[in-house]
Amino acid sequence: DAKTTQPTSMDCAEGRAANLPCNHSTISGNEYVYWYRQIHSQGPQYIIHGLKNNETNEMASLIITEDRKSSTLILPHATLRDTAVYYCIVRVYTGNQFYFGTGTSLTVIP
Amino acid sequence: GAVVSQHPSRVICKSGTSVKIECRSLDFQATTMFWYRQFPKKSLMLMATSNEGSKATYEQGVEKDKFLINHASLTLSTLTVTSAHPEDSSFYICSATRTSGEETQYFGPGTRLLVL
Numbered sequence: 001d002a003k004t005t006q007p008t009s010m011d012c013a014e015g016r017a018a019n020l021p022c023n024h025s026t027i028s029g030n031e032y033v034y035w036y037r038q039i040h041s042q043g044p045q046y047i048i049h050g051l052k053n054n055e056t057n058e059m060a061s062l063i064i065t066e067d068r069k070s071s072t073l074i075l076p077h078a079t080l081r082d083t084a085v086y087y088c089i090v091r092v093y094t095g096n097q098f099y100f101g102t103g104t105s106l107t108v109i110p
Numbered sequence: 111g112a113v114v115s116q117h118p119s120r121v122i123c124k125s126g127t128s129v130k131i132e133c134r135s136l137d138f139q140a141t142t143m144f145w146y147r148q149f150p151k152k153s154l155m156l157m158a159t160s161n162e163g164s165k166a167t168y169e170q171g172v173e174k175d176k177f178l179i180n181h182a183s184l185t186l187s188t189l190t191v192t193s194a195h196p197e198d199s200s201f202y203i204c205s206a207t208r209t210s211g212e213e214t215q216y217f218g219p220g221t222r223l224l225v226l
Binding site for chain 2: 002032034036038041042043044045046049087091095096097098099100101102103
């Protein structure tokens, strides 16, 4: 079962930062948080992942709270192409499985 | 790097026939591959975990005799939907992780199956 909860949908103005929250209050100490996005009828695209520290790459930043019970994915300057469903996933440590939750449908508005 | 392909991208078949879907890691070797299915407007549901040279591990509620998985090499896994029925119509997606120990899953583009 998915260990994450996310808002069902969000809107963001083009050019502004999109902040997508995720709760994972039952996460274990050795479990990573992964973020993927899925554009309609395509396979999920990897965005970023982290364990304890905040992470940044060319796509996004990941902010993880100190208690690790929640995280936020930040798209610094949203574009129309960022419209997608964003999934926050806690990776199972032993078998590396991903159990997807419902995700957040992000709509970037012109 | 880390490209995963699936073939076919879409398939239509008659009820009662079997359909094979291929998942290939194009530029890396994959120790583990995963198979998911996704219904319209729903999230991905993990079906099984496949390790090269071993029997697949199926999630609870997934019929292993209906969804046959073979992971014969480090770059290829296949999912065969046997005796397909209309309720098997879905979007099937595979993913793969590298052998290097990195556990990020790289997903294929998906295969849309329609059973008439």
